Amino acid sequence: MRDVKIALVGYGIVGHGVVDVLSRKRKMLREMGLNLRLVSVTDHTGTIASEEGIDGEKILGEKTLGKVATSSMKGKEAIDAIDSDLVIEVTPTNIVHGQPGLGHMEAALSGGKHVVTSNKGPLVVSFNKLHKMAENNGVMLKFEATVGGTMPLISLVERTLVGNTIRGIRGVFNGTCNYILTRMTDESIPYAHALSEAQDLGIAEADPSYDVEGVDAAGKVVILANALFGMNIKYSDVEVTGIAGITPEALGLAKDKGYAIKLIGDVPALTVRPTLVPLASPINVSGTLNSAAIYTDLSGTITVTGLGAGSIETASAILSDVISIYRTKRIDAIF
Amino acid sequence: MRDVKIALVGYGIVGHGVVDVLSRKRKMLREMGLNLRLVSVTDHTGTIASEEGIDGEKILGEKTLGKVATSSMKGKEAIDAIDSDLVIEVTPTNIVHGQPGLGHMEAALSGGKHVVTSNKGPLVVSFNKLHKMAENNGVMLKFEATVGGTMPLISLVERTLVGNTIRGIRGVFNGTCNYILTRMTDESIPYAHALSEAQDLGIAEADPSYDVEGVDAAGKVVILANALFGMNIKYSDVEVTGIAGITPEALGLAKDKGYAIKLIGDVPALTVRPTLVPLASPINVSGTLNSAAIYTDLSGTITVTGLGAGSIETASAILSDVISIYRTKRIDAIF
Numbered sequence: 001m002r003d004v005k006i007a008l009v010g011y012g013i014v015g016h017g018v019v020d021v022l023s024r025k026r027k028m029l030r031e032m033g034l035n036l037r038l039v040s041v042t043d044h045t046g047t048i049a050s051e052e053g054i055d056g057e058k059i060l061g062e063k064t065l066g067k068v069a070t071s072s073m074k075g076k077e078a079i080d081a082i083d084s085d086l087v088i089e090v091t092p093t094n095i096v097h098g099q100p101g102l103g104h105m106e107a108a109l110s111g112g113k114h115v116v117t118s119n120k121g122p123l124v125v126s127f128n129k130l131h132k133m134a135e136n137n138g139v140m141l142k143f144e145a146t147v148g149g150t151m152p153l154i155s156l157v158e159r160t161l162v163g164n165t166i167r168g169i170r171g172v173f174n175g176t177c178n179y180i181l182t183r184m185t186d187e188s189i190p191y192a193h194a195l196s197e198a199q200d201l202g203i204a205e206a207d208p209s210y211d212v213e214g215v216d217a218a219g220k221v222v223i224l225a226n227a228l229f230g231m232n233i234k235y236s237d238v239e240v241t242g243i244a245g246i247t248p249e250a251l252g253l254a255k256d257k258g259y260a261i262k263l264i265g266d267v268p269a270l271t272v273r274p275t276l277v278p279l280a281s282p283i284n285v286s287g288t289l290n291s292a293a294i295y296t297d298l299s300g301t302i303t304v305t306g307l308g309a310g311s312i313e314t315a316s317a318i319l320s321d322v323i324s325i326y327r328t329k330r331i332d333a334i335f
Numbered sequence: 336m337r338d339v340k341i342a343l344v345g346y347g348i349v350g351h352g353v354v355d356v357l358s359r360k361r362k363m364l365r366e367m368g369l370n371l372r373l374v375s376v377t378d379h380t381g382t383i384a385s386e387e388g389i390d391g392e393k394i395l396g397e398k399t400l401g402k403v404a405t406s407s408m409k410g411k412e413a414i415d416a417i418d419s420d421l422v423i424e425v426t427p428t429n430i431v432h433g434q435p436g437l438g439h440m441e442a443a444l445s446g447g448k449h450v451v452t453s454n455k456g457p458l459v460v461s462f463n464k465l466h467k468m469a470e471n472n473g474v475m476l477k478f479e480a481t482v483g484g485t486m487p488l489i490s491l492v493e494r495t496l497v498g499n500t501i502r503g504i505r506g507v508f509n510g511t512c513n514y515i516l517t518r519m520t521d522e523s524i525p526y527a528h529a530l531s532e533a534q535d536l537g538i539a540e541a542d543p544s545y546d547v548e549g550v551d552a553a554g555k556v557v558i559l560a561n562a563l564f565g566m567n568i569k570y571s572d573v574e575v576t577g578i579a580g581i582t583p584e585a586l587g588l589a590k591d592k593g594y595a596i597k598l599i600g601d602v603p604a605l606t607v608r609p610t611l612v613p614l615a616s617p618i619n620v621s622g623t624l625n626s627a628a629i630y631t632d633l634s635g636t637i638t639v640t641g642l643g644a645g646s647i648e649t650a651s652a653i654l655s656d657v658i659s660i661y662r663t664k665r666i667d668a669i670f
Contacts, residue, residue, distance in 0.1 A: 021633060025498060150634040152495040159494055160487040163360060163654035282624065282640040286615040298356060298651035299640040300484040305617040307635040316633035319498035327497075
């Protein structure tokens with residue numbers, strides 16, 4: 001049995017999902033030969049730590065750690081102080097300066113701890129530096145959950161399509177925009193109307209600019225370009241146009257000609273913009289789905305689609321990353 | 336550098352693709368730390384063997400090995416006689432008795448050699464026995480290319496979605512049927528007309544029954560059920576209906592109501608039959624594409640699509656399997 005001490009940093013929606021999933025999957029993981037022990041959870045109110053492993057059911061009811069915290073340590077201080085093998089970083093994202101996640105990841109990696117994250121900001125701001133830091137310290141940095149939610153894009157390219165040269169990736173990288181465009185098309189309603197419906201449903205935020213202006217999708221383009229295409233680009237290298245200018249008339253006209261209009265991110269073109277997509281194309285997904293077409297030299301075009309977000313869904317992508325770090329031939333053999 | 340001696344058995348369309356891909360990718364593979372040495376190629380006319388490795392360019396122009404064979408050894412005899420680490424089995428498939436591939440795989444596995452294959456027949460007939468044989472001999476049996484061509488379904492489930500419990504898989508598993516149904520829908524032409532067009536284009540065989548009666552798709556259902564769901568079923572356990580009874584009128588009526596009619600394979604339902612699929616569903620792919628929706632407990636529904644067949648495409652799936660057998664942490668680190 002491989003024993004792994006996990007420190008979780010961030011206890012919002014995704015953090016709760018991680019605690020929940022680790023708890024639900026304990027038995028299955030042990031059957032795989034992995035004992036994932038959650039030795040600490042840290043948020044902006046403090047830290048709960050336990051060498052034996054924290055019982056998920058005892059803390060899942062708490063919105064923050066305030067009442068159950070065993071120490072006032074936060075962020076980097078907690079990462080440095082707690083003896084762990086792997087840090088799961090899921091604090092709120094900031095794609096301008098990457099903090100506080102960037103500092104957390106640097107602390108973990110320089111301390112010889114693996115990092116698994118769903119936090120885009122630090123990777124958008126500083127992917128190559130973090131990647132090098134992981135290499136130099138002999139640990140891994142895994143970030144499947146940063147791109148496309150449950151859609152297993154990075155792992156698919158790195159593992160399954162490993163014999164291929166990847167020529168490009170194009171897709172729908174933001175579920176909120178895709179929901180709005182789908183509703184505008186299906187109901188012939190204007191942008192403002194569909195946006196407000198999405199806000200009522202919790203699909204769009206009160207300030208929707210991060211999604212609808214293409215910022216989120218562009219962040220994903222930066223991560224894919226640096227991680228899978230060996231590029232070294234910044235957010236400002238991506239040409240970004242959002243969806244606010246799209247009218248139901250344009251969507252209707254496109255549909256009559258056999259096209260949908262989707263907000264498409266493109267690597268290595270480094271663009272995010274409303275784009276005509278043939279109705280029959282596999283990347284033409286509806287609702288909050290994300291999609292990605294991967295253009296390869298040998299396998300043709302492979303497309304993958306999945307839910308763009310969700311607490312348990314994102315936690316599941318994080319769990320896959322954790323397992324892949326400790327995966328051995330022996331684990332392979334159970335299939 | 337890991338040196339791997341590969342014996343290729345079968346030199347038809349896929350076999351040629353394997354030789355081509357191994358040759359094209361030699362440099363990339365060596366950068367990954369893998370020296371894949373093709374020490375023999377065997378077909379129904381004999382064997383060409385070379386300890387130093389066969390130069391792909393010297394044999395790719397030959398339709399069979401007749402003129403270049405260095406020995407008259409065939410099949411099992413060649414597998415036993417030639418010193419190899421891994422056998423790639425790509426002889427013509429037979430899903431009734433599985434031969435000659437079944438005998439080839441048994442010879443390889445019992446001789447302590449890994450097996451990678453695109454040959455459905457032996458796995459449909461005898462998956463659990465072959466799987467056990469591999470385990471008992473401490474080697475691996477890999478068969479990504481048997482299901483869905485380039486669509487990386489098995490690897491996706493085994494590796495990328497590893498934290499999930501898979502509840503079901505439904506999809507379009509036969510590109511020939513899907514091409515015919517797509518043409519019937521788009522052009523409102525009858526079945527016989529679309530079939531004959533597909534035959535002219537080489538998409539359907541002169542005797543199309545293996546595809547259009549659902550036999551091929553049902554074979555894939557058997558493999559998925561046994562390999563990914565731990566079942567122990569035979570071909571006769573699958574309820575199969577082909578596409579010959581579908582009319583352009585039915586397709587048109589379905590479309591008016593927002594549906595496509597697709598030949599859908601379903602595990603664990605163990606059915607292959609024409610099924611209504613919502614037009615907006617990600618498994619509603621057109622032309623010769625294959626698709627599969629994977630229903631999971633944590634990640635929701637993940638859909639993958641890709642080309643159903645092709646020489647280089649199938650060889651690429653085989654190469655991914657070969658790499659995955661020898662993949663180490665060090666190989667991971669190049670990404």
